Amino acid sequence: MARQGRKVLFAQPSRRLIAQTISQEIEPLSPSYPVMPIHGDVSDNVVQTLVEHFQAPPMGGEIVFATHAALLLLPYIEKAGDWLLIVDEVPTVDVFQELVLPETHSILTDSLELVPTGAAYGDLVARDRGDLDRIARNDHQDQVFELFAGFAHRVLSEHWSVHALQSSYESLMRGEKANGRLTTYSLLRPSIFEPFAATIIASACMEDTMLYRLWTAQGVEMVPMTGPISKSLRYQKHENGDRIVIGYFSDEDWSKTQRDRMVEIDGETVCVRDRLVPLISEVMGGQVFAWMGNKDLPDDLFGHLKGAVRLPNSPHGLNDFQHLHQVAVLSALNPPPAHFSFMTANGISPEDLRTSHYRTAVYQAVMRISIRDPQNQDPKLVVVMDRATADWLADLFPGSQVMAVDGLGAVMRKGRPGRPRAHKDGADRVRAHRLRQRELWLAELAGINGSDVVPAGYGDFISSRDISDASQDSCNANTSIRTFRYNNFGTAFSNKHTSRPELALDLDDDEAFIDLLQSLHGEVAQSKEDNILLSPAHFDPDLPGTETSRGLANITHVRGIWMDNDGGDLTHKEFARLFPYLRIVVWNTYSSKPDLPRWRAFLPTSHAMSVAVHRCIMAQIEQVLRNAGYRSKSDIEKLKAQGKSNKAWRCHGFDVSKFNSSSLFYAPCRAAHPEGSFFVDYADPKRSALDLHSWLENCILDLRPEPEPEPAKPVEPPATTTSVPSLHDTCSASLRAIAEKLREAQAGKDQQQREVRIAKAIETWRLTPRGSGHTAFFQLAAALKRAGLNDNDIEWRLREAAYAGHSPKDRRNEIRGIMRSLNRVGRF
Structure with a gap:
């Protein structure tokens, strides 16, 4: 391509590999080609040098070499459409970064804003691009800015999305020193490759890489190379697997924690890491071998x-170790639990993440020795740390053997034969299932709340028929509980033995419902059972x-979401901290005591939801709690019964x-203990109702597909009215009191709306232009009738309004005729 005058940008993982490629594969070619390594x-300023080179490149074809790191930092490339990009090995597309900044976080956070998305995470966006750009460029090589430069670049770049845990970020902003960490998660978007004429990515185990898994899940199509490039590969699949033995030490997944733990062997307590060194040496049998480990080793x-040769931590593509036939990989390369x-x-999934980060790196280390040469027939020994990785490697080398290694020797067993890998189909299946599940949930929301709450792109899933928002209380002889759009907050029951709903909790909005809860909190119950019960659900007792x-x-x-806390390690203050953007109302239970508080929580939701959506929301809340180290009492007991225990639980x-x-x-209600009562409304300006669409669009659950999931079907809105028998005779006095409060609230609302309509009608009349008074005066009367005024009030209002007209006498003379017309027509 360079010979034909094309511009080629070649990105490789390391400067060492770039030097090897140029010296061993480019320079020996004849004729020579213009080559420019920039690293x-x-x-001294790689990014600036690259930008300047693209702005004024030499005439003709050339090959520019750069590292992955430099490629990802480029703000732009002049005339990128003239360049072919070749990426050797996949770059990192998911970056976890945690900065401990209890005192200095304002250097960054003053320029940031967190936009909450869903249950746990939010998008970090730039509020002040100028300051962040100064940090990212770091023109004067400030060492503090150097720590923040990569993060600042990712926030500013259109090719990265940067996220943070909501609770952790808000703790940092409140100045809580114990939680003073800026923990961020960044994902590279495929848009980074769009400007180029074409992009070729060369990688082993491509379908196991995070780039492949993330981008194909976003709908990016990756087309395998064909033609001369594909045919010239050294091998299409691994041969000589029967010459390879793969040893492992542990049945558990490998990690630094396991590497550094203390174990007892032959009555002596030793560190696993220290025990590995003599074991690996023994297994290698005195032969020269390569090894790779974490930087702290x-x-x-x-x-x-003398025969132990250390591999670099990024050994991709290096040919310097092919004379060796044995390799040990001690590295523990798992991301932290928060990133999982x-x-x-x-x-x-955690397994996919472990494979993309750890196992593919193990494979790269293994491929540095003579296994790289398909013509080499010498026996090879590979030692890895855990069984799952050994089995994964065995899939790649058909005919290889796997052995379990312990302190006394080795036990051989036949490795699994290589089998066709179908990760692409699996990734597509997971992506399709998540999309299908989300569409079904959103369809159910739309079916319940009406078509006006359907997000863009989901209109085909529901009927456009509106749903009535009328409702009545049920303590009368003509009981009905009607489906609503926004103003039904569930149902009430006299006691737990009541099988049919007795009262629909219909209020204007969240504020009105919370006011009702607070007014109920002032009541004194003789016992817990003396109180009424509420449910956020709307029941149809006669559903066919x-x-x-x-x-x-x-x-x-x-x-809405209701939760009942019977006492544990989680305070309601901490619960509110874990969900810093949600409106949360908490109050004591009847049995709450000052030294043993028990409480309930109500979380308003943006809309009504189906049973399935409610289940999903509750599961996400529980997942947030689990990620923060909180588990249910039953889960802890179950894990302890299985021999698992963790002091952090x-x-x-x-x-x-x-x-x-x-x-x-x-x-x-008031607590039985005089000092056990409290009612707390976490309603600071950042908090609002739980946005169901956002939580579903950004679901944090690990949704695994069913074997044959059913396609999402259109959801018809529920029937407008569901009738229940009259409960006038059995309705409790407490429910009657609540019903009276609801009626009073509704009456107040009706009066307020009536006054608004009247004021609007009179204002419209006063703005009537000259010559239109006759028609406008009648329209005023009709508007007053629609507002609910009786004849006397209408006539009084008309006489008062006549004085504001251009012809007061004519308008007064019209009143009697207008009143007759109103009574004759009846409705307007």
């Missing part, structure tokens, strides 16, 4: 062995095909049986 060995780890959680929220009256099958919709105290949509909760 830290030849430039010293170069002389096998110092007493974040990637799970993005559809990447159901055998229950308030079971899950009877629920038409749920509004804390009990959140929530009654998980109440996570069910049909659960009933005792209404707020």
